[in-house]
Amino acid sequence: MKETRWHVLPDAQAVADTVANRIGELAQTAIGKQGRFRIVLAGGTTPERVYARLAGHDTAWEAWHIFFGDERCLPPDHPQRNSVMARRAWLDHVSIPARQVHDIPAELGPEAAARAYGKVVAPALPFDLVLLGMGEDGHTASLFPGQRHDTGQLVVPVFGAPKPPPERVSLGQDALNDSLAVFVMITGAAKRQAVQQWREGADLPIAAIHGRNGSDIYLDAAAYP
Numbered sequence: 001m002k003e004t005r006w007h008v009l010p011d012a013q014a015v016a017d018t019v020a021n022r023i024g025e026l027a028q029t030a031i032g033k034q035g036r037f038r039i040v041l042a043g044g045t046t047p048e049r050v051y052a053r054l055a056g057h058d059t060a061w062e063a064w065h066i067f068f069g070d071e072r073c074l075p076p077d078h079p080q081r082n083s084v085m086a087r088r089a090w091l092d093h094v095s096i097p098a099r100q101v102h103d104i105p106a107e108l109g110p111e112a113a114a115r116a117y118g119k120v121v122a123p124a125l126p127f128d129l130v131l132l133g134m135g136e137d138g139h140t141a142s143l144f145p146g147q148r149h150d151t152g153q154l155v156v157p158v159f160g161a162p163k164p165p166p167e168r169v170s171l172g173q174d175a176l177n178d179s180l181a182v183f184v185m186i187t188g189a190a191k192r193q194a195v196q197q198w199r200e201g202a203d204l205p206i207a208a209i210h211g212r213n214g215s216d217i218y219l220d221a222a223a224y225p
Contacts, residue, residue: 003213003215004214005216007216009218013049016050019050019183026181035063038067039065040176042069042133044133045187046185055094066102067127070170073167102120102124113169114155114156129183132209134191135194136193140184142161142169143170144205151173153172156172173205184209184215186217191219
């Protein structure tokens with residue numbers, strides 16, 4: 001059983017500051033050891049705060065390789081895409097080479113995009129860090145409660161998502177777990193019930209993601225039951 005480490009912080013800004021600093025430390029260590037840092041990004045308002053903090057960091061950006069945990073099947077420039085948010089908050093402000101930012105081609109539709117992105121993900125494993133959020137229902141990336149996916153697929157097509165848009169693409173459980181570190185960021189009272197269910201052992205998608213070395217959960221006080 002992989003360890004789940006809970007870190008409760010005063011508020012959402014403290015979560016963002018702490019996670020951004022931890023990412024910077026991990027990146028420095030990985031680049032020092034292997035000359036590169038492979039990170040999977042999450043969508044949502046809490047990760048966006050982290051990305052805004054990262055934009056001000058001083059690091060060897062040329063060694064960073066960016067991947068995405070999930071994406072909505074929308075046009076490439078749609079404001080609701082995770083890749084657009086990450087660029088606006090962070091990536092457009094730093095010097096990571098464009099060829100090292102790997103967007104999910106979700107505009108192709110769930111199945112074609114999953115096949116294409118699987119070929120990008122496979123040679124990148126293991127990731128150095130996977131960033132995740134959690135929804136009020138316990139979903140993470142675009143893995144929702146009650147949905148089943150082929151566990152052999154690194155990237156899965158998602159249909160009928162309970163949140164719009166219904167068509168999405170997501171890294172599967174195996175790909176998300178093939179990471180040296182996993183950070184989950186949770187803020188706000190609306191998430192408290194799902195956190196409590198997770199801690200009580202409920203079968204939630206987020207509970208199945210632990211990486212190779214366990215997971216670190218960063219919550220604000222409002223989200224902690």
